[in-house]
Amino acid sequence: MATGTKRDTERLERVVIRFAGDSGDGMQLTGDRFTTSSALLGNDLSTFPDFPAEIRAPAGTLAGVSAFQVHIADRDILTPGDAPDVLVAMNPAALRANIGIVPAGATLIVNIDAFDDRSLAKAGYSGNPLTDSSLSAYTVYEVPMTSLTQEVCKEAGVKPRDAERSKNFFALGLISWLYTRPIEPTLEWITARFGSDNPVAEANTRAFRAGYHFGETAELFTSNYEVRAAPFEPGEYTQITGNQALAWGLLAAARLAGLSLFLGSYPITPASDILHELSRRKDFGVRTFQAEDEIAGVGSALGAAFGGSLGVTTTSGPGLDLKSETVGLAVNLELPLIVVDVQRGGPSTGLPTKAEQADLLHAMYGRHGEAPVPIVAPRTPAHCFEAAIEAVRLAVTYRTPVIVLSDGYLANGAEPWRLPDLSTIAPIDPAFASEPNHVDEDGTPTFLPYVRDPETLARPWAPPGVPGLEHRIGGLEKADLTGNVSYDPANHEAMVHWRANKIAGIAKVLPDVEVDHEDGAEVLVLGWGSTYGAITAGVRRVRGRGLKVAQAHLDFVNPFPLNLGEVLARYPKVLVPEVNLGQLSKLVRAEYLVDAHSLNKVQGVPFRAAEIEDAIVKLIGGTL
Amino acid sequence: MTAIPVTTRKDWTSDQEVRWCPGCGDYSILAAVQMLLPDLGVRRESTVFLSGIGCAARFPYYMNTYGMHSIHGRAPAIATGLATTRPDLDVWIVTGDGDALSIGGNHLIHALRRNVNMTILMFNNQIYGLTKGQYSPTSEISKVTKSTPFGSIDTPFNPISLAIGAEATFVARTHDMDRGHMQETFRRAHDHKGAAFVEVYQNCNVFNDGAFEKITSRDARASMLIPLVHGEPIRFGADLERGVVQRSDGHLEMVEVAEVGEGALVVHDEVREDPGLAFALSRLASGPHEPTPIGVFRAVEHPEYGEEMSRQIVRAQERAGAGDLEALLRSGSTWTIE
Numbered sequence A: 001m002a003t004g005t006k007r008d009t010e011r012l013e014r015v016v017i018r019f020a021g022d023s024g025d026g027m028q029l030t031g032d033r034f035t036t037s038s039a040l041l042g043n044d045l046s047t048f049p050d051f052p053a054e055i056r057a058p059a060g061t062l063a064g065v066s067a068f069q070v071h072i073a074d075r076d077i078l079t080p081g082d083a084p085d086v087l088v089a090m091n092p093a094a095l096r097a098n099i100g101i102v103p104a105g106a107t108l109i110v111n112i113d114a115f116d117d118r119s120l121a122k123a124g125y126s127g128n129p130l131t132d133s134s135l136s137a138y139t140v141y142e143v144p145m146t147s148l149t150q151e152v153c154k155e156a157g158v159k160p161r162d163a164e165r166s167k168n169f170f171a172l173g174l175i176s177w178l179y180t181r182p183i184e185p186t187l188e189w190i191t192a193r194f195g196s197d198n199p200v201a202e203a204n205t206r207a208f209r210a211g212y213h214f215g216e217t218a219e220l221f222t223s224n225y226e227v228r229a230a231p232f233e234p235g236e237y238t239q240i241t242g243n244q245a246l247a248w249g250l251l252a253a254a255r256l257a258g259l260s261l262f263l264g265s266y267p268i269t270p271a272s273d274i275l276h277e278l279s280r281r282k283d284f285g286v287r288t289f290q291a292e293d294e295i296a297g298v299g300s301a302l303g304a305a306f307g308g309s310l311g312v313t314t315t316s317g318p319g320l321d322l323k324s325e326t327v328g329l330a331v332n333l334e335l336p337l338i339v340v341d342v343q344r345g346g347p348s349t350g351l352p353t354k355a356e357q358a359d360l361l362h363a364m365y366g367r368h369g370e371a372p373v374p375i376v377a378p379r380t381p382a383h384c385f386e387a388a389i390e391a392v393r394l395a396v397t398y399r400t401p402v403i404v405l406s407d408g409y410l411a412n413g414a415e416p417w418r419l420p421d422l423s424t425i426a427p428i429d430p431a432f433a434s435e436p437n438h439v440d441e442d443g444t445p446t447f448l449p450y451v452r453d454p455e456t457l458a459r460p461w462a463p464p465g466v467p468g469l470e471h472r473i474g475g476l477e478k479a480d481l482t483g484n485v486s487y488d489p490a491n492h493e494a495m496v497h498w499r500a501n502k503i504a505g506i507a508k509v510l511p512d513v514e515v516d517h518e519d520g521a522e523v524l525v526l527g528w529g530s531t532y533g534a535i536t537a538g539v540r541r542v543r544g545r546g547l548k549v550a551q552a553h554l555d556f557v558n559p560f561p562l563n564l565g566e567v568l569a570r571y572p573k574v575l576v577p578e579v580n581l582g583q584l585s586k587l588v589r590a591e592y593l594v595d596a597h598s599l600n601k602v603q604g605v606p607f608r609a610a611e612i613e614d615a616i617v618k619l620i621g622g623t624l
Numbered sequence B: 001m002t003a004i005p006v007t008t009r010k011d012w013t014s015d016q017e018v019r020w021c022p023g024c025g026d027y028s029i030l031a032a033v034q035m036l037l038p039d040l041g042v043r044r045e046s047t048v049f050l051s052g053i054g055c056a057a058r059f060p061y062y063m064n065t066y067g068m069h070s071i072h073g074r075a076p077a078i079a080t081g082l083a084t085t086r087p088d089l090d091v092w093i094v095t096g097d098g099d100a101l102s103i104g105g106n107h108l109i110h111a112l113r114r115n116v117n118m119t120i121l122m123f124n125n126q127i128y129g130l131t132k133g134q135y136s137p138t139s140e141i142s143k144v145t146k147s148t149p150f151g152s153i154d155t156p157f158n159p160i161s162l163a164i165g166a167e168a169t170f171v172a173r174t175h176d177m178d179r180g181h182m183q184e185t186f187r188r189a190h191d192h193k194g195a196a197f198v199e200v201y202q203n204c205n206v207f208n209d210g211a212f213e214k215i216t217s218r219d220a221r222a223s224m225l226i227p228l229v230h231g232e233p234i235r236f237g238a239d240l241e242r243g244v245v246q247r248s249d250g251h252l253e254m255v256e257v258a259e260v261g262e263g264a265l266v267v268h269d270e271v272r273e274d275p276g277l278a279f280a281l282s283r284l285a286s287g288p289h290e291p292t293p294i295g296v297f298r299a300v301e302h303p304e305y306g307e308e309m310s311r312q313i314v315r316a317q318e319r320a321g322a323g324d325l326e327a328l329l330r331s332g333s334t335w336t337i338e
Helices: A027-041 A092-101 A117-122 A145-152 A160-164 A167-178 A184-194 A199-217 A242-257 A272-279 A294-306 A317-333 A360-365 A383-398 A408-412 A489-509 A529-544 A564-570 A583-592 A609-621 B026-039 B056-062 B075-085 B097-103 B105-114 B159-165 B179-191 B276-282 B305-320 B325-329
Strands: A008-012 A014-022 A044-050 A065-073 A086-089 A107-111 A139-143 A223-227 A235-241 A261-265 A287-290 A310-315 A337-343 A401-407 A414-418 A472-474 A523-528 A550-554 A556-558 A573-578 A597-600 B047-051 B066-069 B090-096 B118-124 B170-175 B195-201 B225-228 B242-246 B252-256 B292-299 B334-337
Touching: A014 A027, A014 A092, A014 A167, A014 A223, A027 A044, A027 A065, A027 A167, A027 A184, A027 A235, A027 A414, A044 A408, A065 A092, A086 A092, A086 A167, A092 A107, A092 A117, A107 A167, A145 A160, A145 A167, A145 A199, A160 A199, A167 A184, A167 A199, A167 A223, A184 A199, A235 A242, A242 A261, A242 A272, A242 A310, A242 A337, A242 A383, A242 A401, A242 A408, A242 B325, A261 A272, A261 A294, A261 B075, A272 A287, A287 A294, A287 B075, A287 B305, A294 A310, A294 A317, A294 A337, A294 B075, A294 B105, A310 A317, A317 A337, A317 A360, A317 A401, A317 A472, A337 A383, A337 A408, A360 A401, A360 A556, A360 A583, A383 A401, A383 A489, A401 A408, A401 A529, A408 A529, A472 B056, A523 A529, A523 A564, A523 A583, A523 A609, A529 A550, A529 A573, A529 A609, A550 A564, A564 A583, A573 A583, A573 A609, A597 A609, B026 B056, B026 B118, B026 B179, B047 B056, B047 B075, B056 B066, B056 B090, B075 B090, B075 B105, B075 B118, B075 B305, B090 B097, B097 B105, B097 B118, B097 B159, B105 B118, B105 B195, B118 B179, B159 B170, B159 B195, B159 B276, B159 B292, B170 B179, B179 B195, B179 B292, B242 B276, B276 B292
Parallel strands: A008 A223, A014 A086, A086 A107, A107 A139, A261 A287, A261 A310, A310 A337, A337 A401, A472 B066, A523 A550, A523 A573, A573 A597, B047 B066, B047 B090, B090 B118, B118 B195, B170 B195, B225 B292
Antiparallel strands: A014 A065, A044 A065, A044 A414, A235 A414, A235 B334, B170 B292, B242 B252
């Protein structure tokens, strides 16, 4: 890249950038490319794609605004940032939809070409915010992105209307200059994605370079910025989203267990990317089945598990509703089954593209009868890899369905991930039954499908194909040991207890919940799942103010780790932040009689660190 | 692989007491299956009976094979996961008209159109038995039951038409009063590659006794059952005096052979790719009170779903080698921190 006017480069520790535009403007792509070049630069980062459920809401309207927020830093960070330092707004609707979360003093970079009367009216502006004084608290840069893009694309061989579509690359080029990102990864990506002889590649390349040059040469910006590499642990890194990590974790788990992976799934936002990713992995022997409905998704997975495969189904809340009946059957059959629920806002169709943690009690209790199921909850996008493996380990070892509670925020959010040394992950033993386990009164060896392992209380997994082990299982209550149908009252009670004790007993092999303790702390903040980043960032801020606070985070929500009761008892005050109306807090209150304070938010967006900080400070001060 | 052991009905019979109502048509179907299996050249340990819920769904408990009594209507979905991951197994589904066509209708049609390797025996008694006598999706219109005291107003399904409409590659009908016919039909269904659908007219002597008597009783059969034999003109009657012809508008009708001549009769062609004739045959009788075709309506060779799924895996591995997890984790942009 040619060097233009020499400008000062200021060093920043961190910056939060929010790209916002119309659904068709390619903001997700723009954010994603910026993220990748930042990852390659060695920044720590966290992303928050925030898009509408509609594929293309009417252009220029508030409903159609799609945004991508990325937080980059030269130190380790935990959230996509509470509030943007920079908002890139491609049209008036994008400005209007996002300005509410942009703090005073922040920078706005707007595509001035899109601020015509018609677009302003569509966004609901009666005047032009750029010409009245409503944005006086911000530094506003007006850049004619559309016209400059059209100008440089004239000779790219694309039609003028198509040229206009490259304006997101102009914006990307400009922001890349402003934050001194390397340009090569993006140029290479454009060529790889569109093909070197494709006019679209040429247009995007020209627009990207033009944006970069504009920053450099226009006398608009007084300086640009650098955010240096963060001090990471040595190792090899990649950038990963939660859904991708989960899919890869399932692949790794299947390999660790020596099992074939079968995914029965029905497309649903925000879980579908797991189905997409695994569908591409035929070379791993993965069988993916796009079922006729959610019920068939889980049914086929259970059928595969009966046959000795690793049966998995992936869904979101509405699908979990439909799968409940089959999960209950799996509880009764005592077969391994993985149910991934990528939670979204509910009830009903709710907010398909927004995150919520409100399926916890559903996962816990959403089946008729006494039907306990272990629950695993990843805490960050990359942690989905490990969570998937641990879920499979529990399912296979204990012959039980396991529910993994991810959410839309983890699913689509990205972070750097230090690649694990796969050889250090303990294998998983399916321990298939291979011979009779009992001898009849007349001396004939027989197979009893409900004999239990004394340690795990798990029954044998005996897929069809082994002579002498033929047996029938089903949803009707089983007689202990034989598995025959039994209506005997005492047997039913015994079986209910067996199943409950088996799941409760998993706690014996779970790691203790770790406490990030500070001497003198009177408040413990307890979380689960995707609130980890915001809670940890909030705790850091509180400590930065010289206050004492302790933090613990649950990766296993059912059963609870054995030491949780003792940990909760250590602190006079417990705060439980959740993106629901207080579901974990109900569980710990019921289980441990602890007077937990519930901090709730149900706006379809994650907690901000400041909100956690504020609640902790108030609780310490006795005003919450 | 050792030779397939010689077995008898006893080997295929579990130690569980059969608990259908005395006189239920299910007994004769169970006997037909248990007596047929020793002749099919299959292994007990490689045979799986799956079911949903209903009287028929108790069937797996009585078979000394692997089995699962699952949930209402879901057996085809569960069988799809099993059959596609375990092509070495013989997967049978035993279901009823309520299980297969009401709560499980969606799974049935999709299993059929995908052509997943499974043999579906649907016992049709035109009534809900296990829940004690409500009308079913195959009950005739105006049926008076506990839940329809003023008569049902629903148009019933024609299961054979439904299966053909769902792209089924094997569709047949038999009845519980004729063991030989059942066994021949089940054998054909078992040997079919892909999804095979068999409707079995089955008498529920408690809640819908005699529903098929007009056509299946010993003295009615000759005149009321129209046997479908591939490659043969379709005719029936004690002296084969009646037959089926196709009118110029495509409609099938029953005629006296003497009046039209044998050459005018429709010759049954179960392997015809176009399902039109099979569908027309399924519409020949409006219910089991007039001459009704039995036998194999349609038996065509289509790719089997599990085989196709496996083929994609083999091709992907031939192209790219067996999946390398270490390489996959590095398939995006990576960077190294020293």
